[in-house]
Structures are given as C-alpha cells and as structure tokens.
Amino acid sequence: xxxxxxxxxxxxxxxxxxxxxxxxxxxxxxxxxxxxxxxxxxxxxxxxxxxxxxxxxxxxxxxxxxxxxxxxxxxxxxxxxxxxxxxxxxxxxxxxxxxxxxxxxxxxxxxxxxxxxxxxxxxxxxxxxxxxxxxxxxxxxxxxxxxxxxxxxxxxxxxxxxxxxxxxxxxxxxxxxxxxxxxxxxxxxxxxxxxxxxxxxxxxxxxxxxxxxxxxxxxxxxxxxxxxxxxxxxxxxxxxxxxxxxxxxxxxxxxxxxxxxxxxxxxxxxxxxxxxxxxxxxxxxxxxxxxxxxxxxxxxxxxxxxxxxxxxxxxxxxxxxxxxxxxxxxxxxxxxxxxxxxxxxxxxxxxxxxxxxxxxxxxxxxxxxxxxxxxxxxxxxxxxxxxxxxxxxxxxxxxxxxxxxxxxxxxxxxxxxxxxxxxxxxxxxxxxxxxxxxxxxxxxxxxxxxxxxxxxxxxxxxxxxxxxxxxxxxxxxxxxxxxxxxxxxxxxxxxxxxxxxxxxxxxxxxxxxxxxxxxxxxxxxxxxxxxxxxxxxxxxxxxxxxxxxxxxxxxxxxxxxxxxxxxxxxxxxxxxxxxxxxxxxxxxxxxxxxxxxxxxxxxxxxxxxxxxxxxxxxxxxxxxxxxxxxxxxxxxxxxxxxxxxxxxxxxxxxxxxxxxxxxxxxxxxxxxxx
Ligand SMILES: Cc1ncc(C[n+]2csc(CCOP(=O)(O)OP(=O)(O)O)c2C)c(N)n1
Ligand SMILES: [Mg+2]
Numbered sequence: 040x041x042x043x044x045x046x047x048x049x050x051x052x053x054x055x056x057x058x059x060x061x062x063x064x065x066x067x068x069x070x071x072x073x074x075x076x077x078x079x080x081x082x083x084x085x086x087x088x089x090x091x092x093x094x095x096x097x098x099x100x101x102x103x104x105x106x107x108x109x110x111x112x113x114x115x116x117x118x119x120x121x122x123x124x125x126x127x128x129x130x131x132x133x134x135x136x137x138x139x140x141x142x143x144x145x146x147x148x149x150x151x152x153x154x155x156x157x158x159x160x161x162x163x164x165x166x167x168x169x170x171x172x173x174x175x176x177x178x179x180x181x182x183x184x185x186x187x188x189x190x191x192x193x194x195x196x197x198x199x200x201x202x203x204x205x206x207x208x209x210x211x212x213x214x215x216x217x218x219x220x221x222x223x224x225x226x227x228x229x230x231x232x233x234x235x236x237x238x239x240x241x242x243x244x245x246x247x248x249x250x251x252x253x254x255x256x257x258x259x260x261x262x263x264x265x266x267x268x269x270x271x272x273x274x275x276x277x278x279x280x281x282x283x284x285x286x287x288x289x290x291x292x293x294x295x296x297x298x299x300x301x302x303x304x305x306x307x308x309x310x311x312x313x314x315x316x317x318x319x320x321x322x323x324x325x326x327x328x329x330x331x332x333x334x335x336x337x338x339x340x341x342x343x344x345x346x347x348x349x350x351x352x353x354x355x356x357x358x359x360x361x362x363x364x365x366x367x368x369x370x371x372x373x374x375x376x377x378x379x380x381x382x383x384x385x386x387x388x389x390x391x392x393x394x395x396x397x398x399x400x401x402x403x404x405x406x407x408x409x410x411x412x413x414x415x416x417x418x419x420x421x422x423x424x425x426x427x428x429x430x431x432x433x434x435x436x437x438x439x440x441x442x443x444x445x446x447x448x449x450x451x452x453x454x455x456x457x458x459x460x461x462x463x464x465x466x467x468x469x470x471x472x473x474x475x476x477x478x479x480x481x482x483x484x485x486x487x488x489x490x491x492x493x494x495x496x497x498x499x500x501x502x503x504x505x506x507x508x509x510x511x512x513x514x515x516x517x518x519x520x521x522x523x524x525x526x527x528x529x530x531x532x533x534x535x536x537x538x539x540x541x542x543x544x545x546x547x548x549x550x551x552x553x554x555x556x557x558x559x560x561x562x563x564x565x566x567x568x569x570x571x572x573x574x575x576x577x578x579x580x581x582x583x584x585x586x587x588x589x590x591x592x593x594x595x596x597x598x599x600x601x602x603x604x605x606x607x608x609x610x611x612x613x614x615x616x617x618x619x620x621x622x623x624x625x626x627x628x629x630x631x632x633x634x635x636x637x638x639x640x641x642x643x644x645x646x647x648x649x650x651x652x653x654x655x656x657x658x659x660x661x662x663x664x665x666x667x668x669x670x671x672x673x674x675x676x677x678x679x680x681x682x683x684x685x686x687x688x689x690x691x692x693x694x695x696x697x698x699x700x701x702x703x704x705x706x707x708x709x710x711x712x713x
Pocket of ligand 1: 068108191194226283
C-alpha cells in the first residue's frame with residue numbers, strides 16, 4: 040500500500056501544477072483544483088482501472104468531471120499518468136493547446152467528457168453507468184467497470200442534479216461512485232449564503248449510499264473508495280469536506296485557504312502569493328512544472344499494477360470470447376461506432392399518418408433489429424410514440440437491464456444528458472423523446488452533444504400549434520428556428536454541428552430516420568407532427584421519391600417551367616400541395632419543394648441547390664413556426680407565411696383556419712404575390 044506521505048506529496052504536486060498552469064495562463068481557477076487534488080490523486084494512483092496503452096479499451100473505468108473549471112486538476116493528474124507533458128500544462132488555455140480552459144472530450148488523453156456547464160458532467164456519468172449496466176446484462180463480467188463522477192457545490196445546486204440523483208438511486212446504479220468536493224465555497228459567495236439543505240439526507244432519500252469524509256485525507260478517501268466499490272445495490276456519494284485553495288499562502292506566509300477569491304483567479308491576483316504557496320507545497324516557484332521523484336515513482340508503480348490488472352482482464356475477455364464467439368463479435372460491433380445494419384424494407388408505413396406515428400413504425404423495427412439501441416422518454420412515451428419501441432422491449436428496472444427503454448420521468452434535461460452519457464460510454468446508440476416545445480428544457484444538453492459530436496437522436500413530436508386545445512404553453516413557434524441554428528453552427532471538424540430533420544409525410548419520416556441512424560458523427564433531431572398528414576404526391580411512389588430527402592431538400596413535383604415554387608418542411612408541404620391544386624385550376628404552374636433540413640440542403644453542390652431553388656425564382660414559403668425558418672430558402676423575390684405570435688387554445692382545424700394554414704390561404708397569398 041502506498042504511504043500517506045507519498046500520496047500527500049503527489050497531491051501537493053498536483054496542486055502546484057494546477058496553480059502554476061493558471062498562474063502562467065494569467066487566468067483560470069486554482070482554488071477548487073487545489074482542494075480536490077487529494078481525491079483525484081488517490082483515485083488515479085490506486086483505483087481507476089484503465090489501459091495506459093489503449094485508452095479506448097471498452098472495459099475501462101470512466102471518470103466524468105462535472106466542474107470543468109477544475110480542468111487544471113484533471114490535466115495535472117493526467118500528466119502524472121503520462122497523458123500530458125509539462126509543456127502542455129504550461130500551455131493551459133492557449134491557442135491550439137491540448138489543455139483548453141475547460142476540458143473538451145479527448146479519450147486518447149483520458150478526458151471522458153467536455154465539461155463547463157455545471158450539472159451536466161455528473162449526469163453523463165449516470166448515463167454511462169446505465170450503459171454499463173445495459174452492456175453487463177448482455178455480456179457479463181467483461182463489462183463490469185466502475186463509473187466515477189466528480190461534482191462540486193455548483194453541480195449539486197444545479198436543478199439537473201435532482202434528476203440525475205433520482206434516476207441513479209431509483210435504478211440502483213451501484214457501479215456509480217460520485218465524489219462531492221464540498222468546500223463550502225462557490226464562485227461569488229460561501230455556500231451558506233445560498234443553501235441550507237442537508238445534501239446527505241437528500242441523496243439518502245433518493246436511495247444513495249452516503250459516506251462522509253475529510254476530503255483532504257488520503258486514508259479516508261481510500262477507505263471510502265473501497266467501501267463504495269463494495270456496494271452492491273446503490274450508487275455511492277462520497278461527501279468530502281475539502282479546503283478551497285489548500286496550500287494557498289499570503290506573502291507573509293499566513294494562510295489564504297478557504298477564500299472565495301481563489302475560485303477564479305491566479306493566486307498572485309487574488310490576494311495570495313504564488314511563490315509562497317508553491318514553496319509551502321514543496322515546489323520551486325521558479326521551476327514549478329516538474330513531477331517530483333515521489334510522484335513519478337507512485338504513478339510508475341500504478342502503471343505496473345495496471346499492466347497486471349489489464350492483462351488479467353484481457354485474458355479473461357479472450358477466454359470469454361473463445362467460449363462465446365458470437366457475443367464477442369457483437370461486443371465489437373456495438374463499440375465500433377459504426378451505423379447499425381438495418382433492413383429498412385421491413386419498415387412498412389401506413390399512408391396518411393402523423394409523422395410521430397410513422398416514427399413509431401420505424402422504432403418498432405429498430406427495437407427488433409438494433410440490439411444496442413436504448414430509447415428514452417420523459418413520461419410521454421404514449422404521446423411521443425416511442426411506445427413503438429417500448430412495446431418491443433421493456434423498461435429498465437433496478438434489477439433488470441435486459442430491456443432497452445429508459446423511463447426518464449419528467450426530466451427532459453436529465454434525460455438528454457443521460458443519453459449523452461450513454462453515447463460517451465460507447466457501445467450504445469441512444470435516443471430520447473418529448474414534445475418539441477419542451478426542447479427548450481434540453482437545449483443546453485443539445486449544445487453539448489453538438490460540441491462533443493455525440494450521435495444522440497432527439498425525437499421531438501407535437502411540432503407546431505396543431506397541438507391545438509392545449510394552447511400556447513404547448514405550441515412550439517420559435518423552437519424550430521432555435522434548433523435550426525445548430526445546423527448553421529459548425530463543429531470543430533467544420534461540419535454542421537447537428538442534423539435537424541422535419542419530415543413531410545410517413546415515407547419521408549422513414550428516410551429521415553435512416554439518415555439519423557446513419558449519422559454517427561453529430562446529434563440528429565427529428566421534428567414530428569402530432570396530426571395526420573396527407574401523403575405528398577409522387578410519380579414513382581412515395582417510398583421511392585422520398586429517398587431524395589437525403590439531400591436535405593428536393594423537388595416533390597414540378598409542372599414544366601413553374602410560375603412559382605412552393606417550399607416548406609414537415610406537414611406544411613402537404614398544406615402547400617392543397618394550395619397547389621387550387622392554383623393549378625387557375626392555370627398557375629407549380630413546383631413543390633420539401634426541405635426537411637436546410638442545413639443539409641445548403642451543404643449540397645451549388646448546381647443542385649440552384650436546380651431545386653433557382654436564385655431568381657418566385658418562391659412562396661409556408662411554416663408553422665417563425666417566418667425566419669424559411670428566409671434562407673425563399674430569398675428576396677419571395678414571400679413567407681408563418682406564425683409571428685404565440686399560438687392559441689382551440690381545436691387545431693380551427694387554428695389552421697384562423698391562422699391561414701390551409702390550401703385556400705396558400706392560393707390567396709400566392710395569387711397576390713404573382
Ligand atoms: C450552468 C453554469 N452556470 C454557471 C457557471 C459559472 N460558474 C463556474 S464555477 C461556478 C460555481 C463554483 O462553485 P463550485 O462548484 O463550488 O466550485 P469551487 O468554487 O468550489 O471551485 C459558477 C457559478 C457555470 N460554469 N455553469
Ligand atoms: Mg465549492
């Protein structure tokens with residue numbers, strides 16, 4: 040066993056590196072990192088199981104950081120394991136360095152998740168723990184890793200912790216161990232100024248095991264981790280009382296610990312003395328980016344231990360694979376990250392349905408064909424029609440993860456982050472559903488999914504005011520514009536950060552679902568109608584013609600040299616088609632265009648775009664959302680009929696009439712325009 044002296048020396052080393060990275064960058068957060076160093080050091084030097092040579096090994100333990108501002112702590116401990124050099128730590132927060140201000144997912148360097156928006160990081164861990172349970176139910180002991188999470192006061196205060204805590208306790212995620220860095224200090228105040236909750240009692244009531252320790256005491260940390268790992272029925276919360284800015288000193292050598300000021304400023308700027316603090320911690324302020332001999336020895340010893348541990352795990356896996364070749368092949372397929380093989384011909388759509396119903400038809404097939412897909416709903420499965428999937432599997436329970444459905448409860452942001460966590464864990468394809476209007480509750484997670492490039496599928500139904508009687512609270516208007524902004528935003532690979540699809544009828548829905556399943560590099564949204572939609576006209580049958588939706592936008596029908604182009608997405612395409620019949624009776628020649636994804640359409644060749652929507656054409660657009668949805672498609676010569684206010688409570692056919700979403704109004708508006 041490592042001596043406590045050695046562990047404390049290595050923790051001080053991590054404190055020095057973290058504080059020095061911030062000092063050099065002239066910005067960052069030293070205080071929390073210095074307080075959390077003891078836990079992170081014990082975790083990485085004695086507990087976390089990973090393969091230093093193969094960071095992607097699916098059987099590794101995972102550590103999800105919630106407070107991204109403690110990045111210097113994470114980079115420093117990973118430097119002890121050889122994943123970052125001293126030079127890279129010294130480049131903290133600089134252009135093109137691998138040490139950005141807040142951690143950005145980088146599996147090869149041991150960073151399991153991007154973190155920064157407090158609360159999301161530990162919820163990914165809950166998702167990863169669920170994915171691990173799902174996989175263990177299928178593959179047994181080869182998938183028996185522990186998921187660690189590190190949370191701080193901010194994460195505990197964020198509302199999402201309620202959902203994460205409830206779900207983890209309810210599902211008895213004993214493979215989840217969360218350390219709460221409880222230093223009683225946050226960004227602008229002490230915690231006592233904003234909360235009087237009994238956090239231990241709160242998590243206890245959710246079904247967690249609670250261990251309370253001195254979070255700067257290596258012996259207590261070790262004992263707590265041993266106890267947590269032995270727990271067989273519950274997730275564990277280790278509440279570690281820590282000292283903010285542990286080791287910080289003023290110029291006169293007196294303590295500068297437990298100061299709010301160390302939260303987000305270099306030591307030299309917040310009232311402490313950088314040099315004095317580094318000296319007290321046993322370092323050299325003139326040459327601070329150094330690993331002590333003791334630290335090197337500690338982590339070399341751990342590396343050797345890991346070699347033995349991992350070799351044994353690989354040997355056990357090899358024996359298992361020999362005895363279970365089919366399962367072993369399946370495990371490999373699950374973790375390949377490749378799109379699953381799906382026989383799409385098995386999807387048989389009934390005409391004239393709502394696209395949410397068409398989605399249910401697809402999901403029923405996916406439940407049968409895609410063995411590693413997990414679908415979740417925030418208590419709306421019978422409305423958002425994920426029940427198409429659920430009817431072919433069963434929901435997870437504490438003792439049974441053989442199903443593939445997660446009843447998330449009414450917690451949309453939690454659900455979204457749990458799905459992201461499953462995806463980050465790997466081995467699982469995750470999808471989650473709710474009403475489109477409540478995508479507002481999920482947007483912060485959508486943004487992170489897009490930034491991390493995880494292929495979560497977001498299913499949003501009840502896509503417009505045609506929710507009807509429920510009224511404006513339930514009627515999305517501006518939501519499509521918001522989500523489509525993610526199509527305009529590029530990820531760091533230079534691709535649209537998200538694929539947003541709003542199918543026009545049942546067959547387009549199947550095609551869009553195929554595109555979602557084949558999109559393994561960004562999140563995808565499917566925006567679906569509540570009400571039935573008349574199928575679009577088609578020369579070759581919709582099943583054939585709808586395949587053109589792969590280009591993001593396409594011509595549904597065209598009368599020779601058209602007088603006007605009618606463009607929309609979703610159910611409004613069908614409404615345009617009603618108007619087209621009236622216009623044709625007047626001798627007007629029409630082109631009908633469906634654009635399920637403007638972002639994807641604008642990624643096509645200029646020639647293709649021009650062939651569908653010529654720049655000088657007269658274009659009329661119809662959207663049940665804000666007119667801006669179609670501005671980029673309709674152009675200056677055109678006209679858009681949209682909704683510019685909140686919706687209203689009334690039967691949807693009445694709303695269609697009152698708000699002008701019918702063939703007659705399309706006819707009138709286009710006639711005025713021509
Ligand atoms: C969602 C979100 N809101 C606000 C912030 C800004 N912020 C960063 S850290 C922090 C609070 C820090 O308190 P704590 O988590 O206890 O960290 P410590 O000060 O102990 O390092 C805040 C408000 C954020 N990162 N994410
Ligand atoms: Mg704190």
